[in-house]
Amino acid sequence: MSRLRLALLGCGGIGARHLTAAARLPETFEIVGCCGRDPDRTAAFAAVHGGAAYTNFDGLLDAARPDVLIVATPPYARTGEAECAAARGVHLLIEKPIALDLDTAQRMITAVDAAGVKAANGFMYRFGDAVGRWRDMAAAGETGPVGLFAGSYHCNALHARWWRVRERSGGQILEQVIHLIDLVRVFMGEPDSVYARAANLFHGATPDYDVEDVSAVVFGWDDGRLATLNASNAAIPGQWLKAWQVVAERGTGRFEDWNTAILTRTAPEVVEERVAGTTDPFVAQLADLAEAIRADRAPRIPLAEGAATLRLALAARAAADARREIRLDHAV
Structure with a gap:
C-alpha cells in the first residue's frame, strides 16, 4: 500500500514534535512539505x-499534493486553512485547541463533514497506555463510576x-489545562456546571503578558x-x-502521566497494578488517523470531540472571568 503524503502547517516546536513522530512511521507517511511564514526558518526546519519548504499555503497544497495535513499553527493564526485543505480532499x-471560539470550531467541522475527509x-493524552488501561478496566466493570477527578498542570516559562x-x-x-479538561470528559462524561478562579499574580510586570498564571477549576455534576x-x-522552571x-466506586488511579500510573482496584479486595507504558502518543495518534483513512472510519478523536472539550474550557474561562458558577449547555 502506498504511503500517505504528509505536510505540516506551522514550523514551531509542536510541529517538530509531530514530524518526529511521523518519521517513526516510515512505511505509513512520506513527509512532502512544511509551510511557515519565515523563509529562512522554514527552509532550516x-x-x-x-x-x-513553502511560505505560501496554496503553494504547499498545489505543489506538495498532501494526503494529510497537520495544522500546528497557534490557534489565533488559523484563518481558514483547514477548511481550504478539507475542500481539496486533504485529511x-x-x-x-481546535480554535479560540465555538463558531470557528463549528466551521471546521462543517467543512470536514461536507468534504468527507477524516479529521x-x-x-494525545488519550493514547497513553495508563489512560487506556483504566478505560479497559472501566469498560469491564472493574472500577465502577468515577466520583472525583483531581488534576494539576504546573510549569514556569514565558x-x-x-x-x-x-x-x-x-x-x-x-x-494547557485543556488537556486535563479533555481527560475529565474521558473519565467522567459531560459535567453540568463549572466554577473557576484565575489571576496573573507573578507576571504583571512582564511586557505583553496578560494570561493567567494561577487558576483553579471545579466541574460539578448534578448527582x-x-x-x-x-x-x-x-x-x-524547565x-x-x-x-x-x-x-x-471500586478503583483509584494515580497518574504520573499518560503512560505511567498506579491503578488500584479497591473492591472486592485491594489489588494494585503498576502501568509503565512506552507508547509515544504523537506516533499513536498519527497511526490512528492513517488507519481511519484506510479503513474509512472516524479517527478516535474527531473534531467534534475537540469542540466539545473546547466548550468546557471556554466555560471554565468565562466562570473565572465572572467569578461565579456557570450552568453548562451540552450542545456544542
Whole structure:
C-alpha cells in the first residue's frame, strides 16, 4: 500500500514534535512539505524534518499534493486553512485547541463533514497506555463510576510571545489545562456546571503578558460528582508537571502521566497494578488517523470531540472571568 503524503502547517516546536513522530512511521507517511511564514526558518526546519519548504499555503497544497495535513499553527493564526485543505480532499490533524471560539470550531467541522475527509484533534493524552488501561478496566466493570477527578498542570516559562497574550492563545486554561479538561470528559462524561478562579499574580510586570498564571477549576455534576483542576505558570522552571488522580466506586488511579500510573482496584479486595507504558502518543495518534483513512472510519478523536472539550474550557474561562458558577449547555 502506498504511503500517505504528509505536510505540516506551522514550523514551531509542536510541529517538530509531530514530524518526529511521523518519521517513526516510515512505511505509513512520506513527509512532502512544511509551510511557515519565515523563509529562512522554514527552509532550516524542512532541512531537518524533511519535505520541501513553502511560505505560501496554496503553494504547499498545489505543489506538495498532501494526503494529510497537520495544522500546528497557534490557534489565533488559523484563518481558514483547514477548511481550504478539507475542500481539496486533504485529511487533517489539528492541534488543540481546535480554535479560540465555538463558531470557528463549528466551521471546521462543517467543512470536514461536507468534504468527507477524516479529521482528528490532537488530544494525545488519550493514547497513553495508563489512560487506556483504566478505560479497559472501566469498560469491564472493574472500577465502577468515577466520583472525583483531581488534576494539576504546573510549569514556569514565558513560552512563545503569542502564548502570553490571551487574544492569541486563549490563556493557560485553553492552551494547557485543556488537556486535563479533555481527560475529565474521558473519565467522567459531560459535567453540568463549572466554577473557576484565575489571576496573573507573578507576571504583571512582564511586557505583553496578560494570561493567567494561577487558576483553579471545579466541574460539578448534578448527582454530586466533582472534578477539580489547578494550574500555574510560576512553578519549577524547565519542568512541565502534569498529574491527575481518579477515585471511583471500586478503583483509584494515580497518574504520573499518560503512560505511567498506579491503578488500584479497591473492591472486592485491594489489588494494585503498576502501568509503565512506552507508547509515544504523537506516533499513536498519527497511526490512528492513517488507519481511519484506510479503513474509512472516524479517527478516535474527531473534531467534534475537540469542540466539545473546547466548550468546557471556554466555560471554565468565562466562570473565572465572572467569578461565579456557570450552568453548562451540552450542545456544542
